[in-house]
Amino acid sequence: MSTTGQPREAVIEIRNLTKIYRDFWGRKKVRAVNALSLDVYKGEVFGLLGPNGSGKTTTLKMLLGLLFPTEGEIKILGQSASDVRKNERIGYLPEESYLYRFLTGEETLDFYGRLFNMSGADRKQRTDELLKLVKVEHARKRQLKEYSKGMTRRIGLAQALINHPDLILLDEPTSGLDPLGSRDMKDLILDLKAQGKTIVMCSHLLADVQDVCDRIAILYGGELKVLGRVDELLKTQNQTQVLSSQLTPAAQAEVEAVLKKHGAQYQVDHPTANLEELFLRTVQESKDRPGRRLIADDPANKV
Amino acid sequence: MNFDAVPFPVLYSFILWAIVIGSATSIVLVISLMATIVSVGVRGPLVFANELGAMVGDLISLSPRRIFALAQLTFREAIRRKALMVFVVFAILFMFAGWFMSSSNLAPEFQVKIYVSFVLRAISWLILPVVLLLACWGIPEDIRLRSMHTVVTKPARRLELVIGRMVGYSFVGLIVLAVMSVVGWGWINRQLPVAAQSQLVCRQPIEGGLTFLDREGNPSEKGINVGDIRMFHSFIEGATKARAIWTFNGVGDQSLDREGNLLLENRFQAFRSHKGDMRRSIYFQYTFVNPETNVRVPYPLKTIDEGRGRTDRINRTLVNVGESADGKKYDIVNDLVTKSGQLTVEVACVDPGQYLGMARPDLFVRTADLPFAYGYFKAVACIGMMMLLVIFMGVSVSTFVKGPVATFLVFSVVMVSYTARDFMGKIVGDPFVLAKAREWSGQLDMQKLEGGGVLESIYRILWHMNPTTDLPVGASTTIMKWIDAGLVNFLWLVYRVIPNLDYFGQSMQYVANGFDVRFDACVLPCILTTLAYFGPCVLLGYFALRVRELEAK
Ligand SMILES: Nc1ncnc2c1ncn2[C@@H]1O[C@H](COP(=O)(O)OP(=O)(O)OP(=O)(O)O)[C@@H](O)[C@H]1O
Ligand SMILES: [Mg+2]
Numbered sequence: 001m002s003t004t005g006q007p008r009e010a011v012i013e014i015r016n017l018t019k020i021y022r023d024f025w026g027r028k029k030v031r032a033v034n035a036l037s038l039d040v041y042k043g044e045v046f047g048l049l050g051p052n053g054s055g056k057t058t059t060l061k062m063l064l065g066l067l068f069p070t071e072g073e074i075k076i077l078g079q080s081a082s083d084v085r086k087n088e089r090i091g092y093l094p095e096e097s098y099l100y101r102f103l104t105g106e107e108t109l110d111f112y113g114r115l116f117n118m119s120g121a122d123r124k125q126r127t128d129e130l131l132k133l134v135k136v137e138h139a140r141k142r143q144l145k146e147y148s149k150g151m152t153r154r155i156g157l158a159q160a161l162i163n164h165p166d167l168i169l170l171d172e173p174t175s176g177l178d179p180l181g182s183r184d185m186k187d188l189i190l191d192l193k194a195q196g197k198t199i200v201m202c203s204h205l206l207a208d209v210q211d212v213c214d215r216i217a218i219l220y221g222g223e224l225k226v227l228g229r230v231d232e233l234l235k236t237q238n239q240t241q242v243l244s245s246q247l248t249p250a251a252q253a254e255v256e257a258v259l260k261k262h263g264a265q266y267q268v269d270h271p272t273a274n275l276e277e278l279f280l281r282t283v284q285e286s287k288d289r290p291g292r293r294l295i296a297d298d299p300a301n302k303v
Numbered sequence: 304m305n306f307d308a309v310p311f312p313v314l315y316s317f318i319l320w321a322i323v324i325g326s327a328t329s330i331v332l333v334i335s336l337m338a339t340i341v342s343v344g345v346r347g348p349l350v351f352a353n354e355l356g357a358m359v360g361d362l363i364s365l366s367p368r369r370i371f372a373l374a375q376l377t378f379r380e381a382i383r384r385k386a387l388m389v390f391v392v393f394a395i396l397f398m399f400a401g402w403f404m405s406s407s408n409l410a411p412e413f414q415v416k417i418y419v420s421f422v423l424r425a426i427s428w429l430i431l432p433v434v435l436l437l438a439c440w441g442i443p444e445d446i447r448l449r450s451m452h453t454v455v456t457k458p459a460r461r462l463e464l465v466i467g468r469m470v471g472y473s474f475v476g477l478i479v480l481a482v483m484s485v486v487g488w489g490w491i492n493r494q495l496p497v498a499a500q501s502q503l504v505c506r507q508p509i510e511g512g513l514t515f516l517d518r519e520g521n522p523s524e525k526g527i528n529v530g531d532i533r534m535f536h537s538f539i540e541g542a543t544k545a546r547a548i549w550t551f552n553g554v555g556d557q558s559l560d561r562e563g564n565l566l567l568e569n570r571f572q573a574f575r576s577h578k579g580d581m582r583r584s585i586y587f588q589y590t591f592v593n594p595e596t597n598v599r600v601p602y603p604l605k606t607i608d609e610g611r612g613r614t615d616r617i618n619r620t621l622v623n624v625g626e627s628a629d630g631k632k633y634d635i636v637n638d639l640v641t642k643s644g645q646l647t648v649e650v651a652c653v654d655p656g657q658y659l660g661m662a663r664p665d666l667f668v669r670t671a672d673l674p675f676a677y678g679y680f681k682a683v684a685c686i687g688m689m690m691l692l693v694i695f696m697g698v699s700v701s702t703f704v705k706g707p708v709a710t711f712l713v714f715s716v717v718m719v720s721y722t723a724r725d726f727m728g729k730i731v732g733d734p735f736v737l738a739k740a741r742e743w744s745g746q747l748d749m750q751k752l753e754g755g756g757v758l759e760s761i762y763r764i765l766w767h768m769n770p771t772t773d774l775p776v777g778a779s780t781t782i783m784k785w786i787d788a789g790l791v792n793f794l795w796l797v798y799r800v801i802p803n804l805d806y807f808g809q810s811m812q813y814v815a816n817g818f819d820v821r822f823d824a825c826v827l828p829c830i831l832t833t834l835a836y837f838g839p840c841v842l843l844g845y846f847a848l849r850v851r852e853l854e855a856k
Contacts, residue, residue, distance in 0.1 A: 064456045067852045083357070084458055092456045098449035100376065102383040114372035115457035143383075159453060 010075075011167055011198045012040040012063065017072035019058050019222075032058040034222040036072070040200055040215075045193050047213035047230075048202045051283055055222040056202040057095050060169050063200075064092055077167060088116070091165035095172055095202075097156040101145040105136055105155050108144060112159045130158035135184070149176040157185070168192060170201040174208050186212050210234075210275040218279065220286040226278070233278060306809060307535070307663050308510075308824035312735075313831070320835050323799045327839070331846070358849065361460045369459050373467025374474065381437055381475045389433045393483055396425055397490055404494070410611055411499035412817065418495050419679070420815040422487035427686045427811075430483065434476045434690050438697025439709035441468055442844075446853055447705075455853060465698060465844035469837075472694045477687060484683040488676060505678035505819045508568070508667035509558060511551035511648075520544035529574045529658055536662045538574055541585070542655035548592075549666050554646040556636055558670045563619045565635050566669040567648070570612040572660035579657055584609065586653035591621065591639045594647060598623075600633050604653055614669060673819060681820040685810035688829040692802060692836055693717070699840035703847040720804045727798040731791060756787025802832055 019033040033055040040046045048056045061067040063074060065081040079086040099108055106127060113123035131137045134154035136147075144152055153176045160168060173189070174182040182205070189199055189212045203209050209216060210230060218226040226233065247255075259266045332355075339354075340347030404417060442464075445451040455461060495503060517523045518540050526537035526547065539545035559565055573585045584606040591600045600623045605615060619635045633639055640646045650666065652659035693713065701709040728736030755763070755770075762783065763770065774780045806828040813820040820826055 061452075061854075064452075066452055066455065067854060082354075084361075084455075084460055087456055087458045090456065092453070094449065094452050096449075098452050100380065100450050102380055103376075107379075111372055111376055112453070112457060115369050115454065115459045117366055117368050117458070156453075163457075 008041040008043075010039040011042050011077060012038075012200070013073075013075040014038050014059075014063075015073045017059070017062065017074065018070050019055070019062060019067065020070045032222050033062070033219075036219075036222070036224050038217055038224065038227060040198060042198055043193065043196055044214040045189060045199045045201065045212050047209040047216040048200060048219065049204075049206070049209060049216055049279060050202075050219035052204075054219040056219060057171055058222075059219075060092075060171055060200070060202065063169065064090070088163065089166040091160035091163065091168040093156050093160040093168075093170045093173055095175075097144075097149075097152040099144055099152065099156060099159070102143055104141050104143050105131065105147070106140040108155055109158055109162060112162050116163045118163075126162055130161060133161075133188070134158045150178055150181055153177055154181070157188075165197065167198045168200070170199065172202055172204065174203065174205055182208060206275040206279055216275075218282050220283060223286075225282050225286050230275070234275060306812070308809070308821050310823040311806075311828040311831070313827070316828075316831065316835075319799060323796065324839060326796060327800070335850070358845070361462045361845075365460070365463060365466070369463045370467045370470065373454075373459065373464055374470035377441060377468050377471025378474050380441070381472065386433060386437055386475060387479070389429055389479060390482065393425070393429055393486070396429075397486070400425075411502040412611060414496060414499040415502045415817060416815045418491050418499075420811055422491055423682055423686065423811040423814065426480070426483045426487055426683070427689070430476060430480055430686070430690055431693055433479065434472060434694050435697055435710060435713055437475065438468070438472050438694045439701045439713060440706040441472070442698065442701045442848075443704075443706040443709065449853075451853055461848040462841070462845040465702065465841055465848065468698045469695055469841070472698065473691055476690045476694060480683065480687050480690060484680065484686075488679055491675075491679075502817060503675040504817050505673040505675050505814075506568075506817050507670045507673060507819050508664075509551050509553060509670060510664055510667050511549040511646075513661070513663040513666075514548050514550075515539065516544060516546040516548065518543035518545045520546075526661075527658065529660070536572060536660040536665075538658040538660045539650070539652050541652035541657040541659065545652070547650040547659075547661050547666075549648045549650070551646045551648070551668050553644050554636070554640050554668060555644055558668055559619060559636070560616070560671060562616075564616040565619060566614055566616055568612060568614040568667055568669045569607070569650075569661075570665040571607040571609075571650075573607060573609055574658040574660055576656045576658070579654060585657050585659065587659055588651045588653055589615075589617075590649040590651065591633075591635065592647040592649055593639045593641060595641050596638070598633065598638060600639060607659065612665075675814075678814045678819045681826060682810040682814040685807050685820065685826060685829045688833040689804065689807035692807075692833045695833070695836050695840040696802075699844040699847075702844040703851065716801055717804065720801050724798065724801055724803065727794060727801075731795040731798050733798070756784070757790055758783045758787050802836060803828075806832065 015037050017033055017036040018031070020028050021030045021032055023029050036055075036059065048059065050056050058067065062069050063076055063081055064087075065083075068082070074081040077086045077089055100111070103111060109127040109130060110123050113126060118126070131140050134157055136151050136154050136158075139147065139151060144155065147155065153173075157170075157173065160170070170189075174185050177185060186208060189201070192199060193212075201209075201213070213230050215229050216226070216233070217224055256266070336348065336351050339351040343350050400421065404421065409417070442451075445454075451464075454464065491503070492500075515523045515526045515537065517526075526539045526545065529538045537547075539547050554565075567589065571587060575585075579585070586604045587607055588604050589602040591602065592598070600621050602615075602617060602621070605613070607613065617635070621633050621635060621639075623629050623631050623633060635646070646668070648666065650659070650661070696713045696716065697709060700712050704712065725736050725739070729740060755774075759774070762768070762774075768774075774783075806825050810820045810825050810829065813825065
């Protein structure tokens with residue numbers, strides 16, 4: 001990850017994005033995204049967080065041109081969201097695996113490969129490669145309707161990677177995967193990042209997000225509440241954490257004595273998943289004080 | 304056959320097509336421009352122009368590989384979702400149909416007619432609903448299940464998606480059609496009673512032009528109207544100077560059969576004003592005329608064969624033994640056909656007080672027959688064209704409405720085309736429909752319907768004003784007439800947008816009656832109609848997919 005001081009190339013620019021779902025008669029139903037502005041930079045893993053129904057999927061769909069923004073602008077890979085040519089360099093894993101259930105694993109990848117105008121030999125090679133990568137090689141000749149949820153998810157991931165994309169949009173990539181699977185998924189994401197790809201992911205599994213994301217945004221009710229680098233957001237300025245293993249009760253008493261002597265307020269506890277705290281706090285405060293941006297300063301935004 | 308096949312007016316139709324496409328496109332463009340301006344404000348025209356540019360860009364950057372991939376996907380979907388179950392229905396239908404159709408007491412031609420039209424009807428009635436359902440449900444399901452999301456987020460153009468779907472369903476349909484038609488052909492050959500097998504032919508008629516002489520011998524356009532409802536036929540009175548005169552072009556040695564006979568086949572009808580001789584039918588007489596040399600050679604009297612028609616094998620060497628008998632021998636091709644290859648045949652009714660009825664296709668020179676399969680598969684091809692048309696419309700409509708609505712919509716278009724198109728044609732004053740109406744009703748002054756347009760009619764009804772009374776002069780009358788004219792123009796567009804499906808059905812009638820399907824009057828219009836709808840359907844589907852969000856509502 002490059003340092004925060006340099007200007008960086010924005011892969012996605014979202015400006016003042018608003019989406020209002022309307023019904024057939026044009027009546028407003030839901031304001032799913034409200035005045036959202038954020039940038040995603042080249043080479044980073046960006047996490048989009050938020051409770052259910054907070055507008056994460058809606059945002060991704062607008063980025064892909066599946067939905068049209070009610071207001072605001074999107075630049076993705078330097079092009080407008082409705083331009084299909086941008087898709088040459090994008091990989092997308094939908095929220096659920098919306099694949100063709102009557103195709104076999106192999107046919108699925110071959111089909112998507114052809115949509116990228118790949119030659120037969122390329123497709124064959126890439127299909128083999130990806131099936132091995134996502135570990136569903138044994139089921140390559142079976143129709144997707146016979147796949148388990150996790151297997152479908154894996155094929156879904158494989159189809160998102162078929163074109164060696166520069167920008168990968170993953171909507172809840174670890175949902176439906178077993179612990180091994182999510183471990184693999186996280187490794188894969190870090191691996192892709194190492195190859196210089198940009199990744200945007202939505203997730204609820206905060207542990208996963210904390211493990212792999214460089215920056216996150218937390219949405220609540222379609223509004224951006226928190227945006228920043230994960231490490232910065234979790235660093236609490238006036239607190240110091242001392243982590244230790246195998247501390248005997250005697251040693252612990254000694255440490256406490258030292259802290260008492262210096263008059264510090266302290267708490268002895270086991271470390272918690274900090275992102276979880278941040279998330280819960282954000283959600284709670286958003287509920288209490290609607291319409292307020294909680295942490296507006298994004299260090300990465302400052303050039 | 305109960306229709307008069309005339310060559311399809313290609314140029315006229317093409318110009319109409321261009322006008323319809325042009326006006327429909329302009330309407331769509333204007334409406335979308337206004338919608339863009341309303342939604343994005345002053346930048347509207349710019350956004351609109353960009354969008355239009357992008358659409359044109361898509362049009363010229365089509366990728367065959369992607370289209371093929373999408374077509375194959377469609378094909379696999381249909382097959383794996385068991386669309387081929389239709390064969391089971393087909394098989395069952397044919398296994399048991401034989402039991403009900405063996406009616407050997409009918410004349411062979413009628414048996415052929417029944418068997419052939421059963422097979423062709425069965426094929427089209429099975430295949431059309433199947434492709435209609437497939438085509439109308441494919442895209443909406445794709446959107447509902449969101450599988451389309453993974454496709455449109457690839458570089459696949461939405462245009463390619465529409466074309467891919469159309470091509471895929473066409474393949475499915477064509478395979479089903481091919482199998483069914485071959486099975487149907489085998490079935491006809493096997494099941495048709497042996498006595499009727501000889502009638503399983505594909506006649507190659509040379510049709511002529513028909514004019515009349517009235518009972519005083521003066522030329523006239525029509526014969527007598529005997530009050531028959533089927534005024535498609537015109538009658539000549541027996542034992543008067545009334546004649547029906549056919550002129551056949553392109554008659555030569557090649558038009559004769561192997562033994563050198565000229566085959567004249569007729570479908571004359573009789574109208575009796577008295578019982579006549581009960582032991583025989585009505586006498587008629589052919590007279591061969593060469594207007595260049597004024598030679599007239601009558602042929603011996605024959606009786607008509609009502610309902611079935613009769614074929615006369617006329618030896619090419621005729622001895623002139625008629626009224627102006629010179630006893631000389633005349634060769635049909637060398638002496639009676641003009642230098643430009645025209646043969647003139649006069650038909651007279653001989654029995655006094657009886658009338659002979661005919662229409663233009665009722666007398667023709669029957670040249671060497673072709674095998675039955677030739678005409679049969681031509682008719683199958685026409686069914687195939689109709690199937691493609693249904694697929695194009697179905698896919699196109701399904702891009703903006705859901706499956707059931709799309710099915711209903713296309714079905715309605717087909718139904719309206721069969722039931723109300725002629726009526727609409729009369730209102731908007733389509734010359735061809737008016738001509739047809741004249742032909743059938745004998746109402747020579749057939750014009751646009753009376754009583755004015757919608758508003759005017761309502762006005763007249765409310766004020767109890769009959770259609771011949773003039774409306775009061777004034778601004779409101781003018782406005783009313785303007786609105787009515789606008790409505791009629793709109794109806795004109797609707798009328799023109801609804802396909803004319805008559806030709807597709809006619810192809811079956813040709814074959815069932817033992818005729819070859821005429822290319823210029825039937826096969827060509829089928830092909831052109833289908834082609835004419837392909838482009839607009841693709842564009843409409845593409846436009847709809849592009850301006851809508853691919854989210855199940
Ligand atoms: N097709 C739709 N029509 C109407 N409203 C919709 C539609 N899709 C989503 N919404 C609404 O938009 C809001 C945001 O939905 P979205 O799917 O973006 O949430 P999300 O953050 O992805 O939630 P989750 O974590 O459950 O996936 C919700 O209130 C939802 O009800
Ligand atoms: Mg979601």
